[in-house]
Amino acid sequence: MMEKIKRVLGIETSCDETGIAVYDGEKGLLANQLYSQVKLHADYGGVVPELASRDHVRKTVPLIQAALQEAKLSGKDIDAVAYTAGPGLVGALLVGATVGRALAFAWQVPAVPVHHMEGHLLSPMLENPAPSFPFIALLVSGGHTQLISVTAIGEYQLLGESVDDAAGEAFDKTAKLLDLDYPGGAMLSRLAEQGNAKRFIFPRPMTDRPGLDFSFSGLKTFAANTIHTNNNDDQTRADIARAFEDAVIDTLAIKCQRALDQSGLTRLVIAGGVSANRTLRLKLAEMMHQRGGEVFYARPEFCTDNGAMIAYAGWVRLKMNAGTENDLSIAVRPRWPLSELSVL
Known part of the structure; x- marks a missing residue:
């Protein structure tokens, strides 16, 4: 059958x-x-x-x-x-x-x-070329942020995950703090394109300790405090959005790099709603190029x-x-x- x-x-x-x-x-x-x-x-x-x-x-x-x-x-x-x-x-x-x-x-x-x-x-298997096994997968969405070692279909080893807010959830909550309409993650990214990357520097949470878990709740709080202590004109809001997005993307990239180092694998797959983020794709593509590896992702609608x-x-x-x-x-x-x- x-x-x-x-x-x-x-x-x-x-x-x-x-x-x-x-x-x-x-x-x-x-x-x-x-x-x-x-x-x-x-x-x-x-x-x-x-x-x-x-x-x-x-x-x-x-x-x-x-x-x-x-x-x-x-x-x-x-x-x-x-x-x-x-x-x-x-x-x-x-x-x-x-x-x-x-x-x-x-x-x-x-x-x-x-x-x-x-x-x-x-979902990246729907594209050409499709990734072959084994690989490291970064699943990053509104509900999940996980690093997984993938050996074959069904052979998944969880390496690390968010202990509080997922990355997409943190994007949406921070967008709301910036008075952006729901769902605000994509709007925050567009606003960040107008921001000055050097004005505000946000922490890269849990990158100063070993391990592959994530935490974005504190980063959201840091953004909230920055918003409350500044005169939030259009440029300031863009600068805060840029600092927040850079911090999330750097954190994801650092953890991906650790997972690749620990596993010895050379292929990285990113999937989930946040994987459509253009800045994240560029950051991980540059990282994998420097490592001599490959990165795979689905088209934005997937x-x-x-x-x-x-x-x-x-x-x-x-x-x-x-x-x-x-x-x-x-x-x-x-x-x-x-x-x-x-x-x-």
Whole structure:
């Protein structure tokens, strides 16, 4: 059965974006549809779980129809359905899981629950050239900042992670302190482009001690204190944004370098929403060039939550004859360590 699986429908509903895609093992990505709830949550300054779940209910099926139309396929052409089973908001996850399992049952095809962060980790595989194993992965988003040693699919060793705020979360919170609209991380980066890098120097947290863990909460507090003790005209706000972004990016680069030194590996993968940050990409590309190594990342639209990474991750696990479910049980995991994934 598994040898015949070619086209996988991917469903992503872990937070505030509804992503649907169709991946073909021979032809690659055939369709990619995405709906963002940013405007819905903007007035609240963050994601409201109940509103997110309700919007997924409204958008998931129409986006599936749009994806099938984009791919010029019908349900009978789909060989399997992959859906995000965690981690994420439980209500949002249940929407995608319920729709995914129902479609798999109706179409009489396998269903595969996908780990959201494995989807991010594998998203650079959608590009050409794709990274080969083994490599160090930096997963950096609003909810996660992790360094992982990747030997193969499912063979993930956590080397370090944030002990408080994730990098993306710190970006958004600092943007709010600067009176930038939600979600503010990308806006802070744009503001930082106008900043003077020499005016303010922020600390590089936890780089003065051994280890690969991160901490960005104190950096956010340092930014808050700087904002409160300065006359915040437009240039000052840009200078603070620049100092904050430089501190986060330097910290990420220092920790990546340590992980590469300790592992002896020469390939670095960056994934997750913050991996779309242009300054971070340039910094890590320069670092890897100096080391004689390579850095890999997905195109910006595959850095944030999307269905393409879920469809691809599902296809990989189905190809390896693992992770399928054919009964009607529906289970999601709001918390799901990568270390608990099965090795293929």
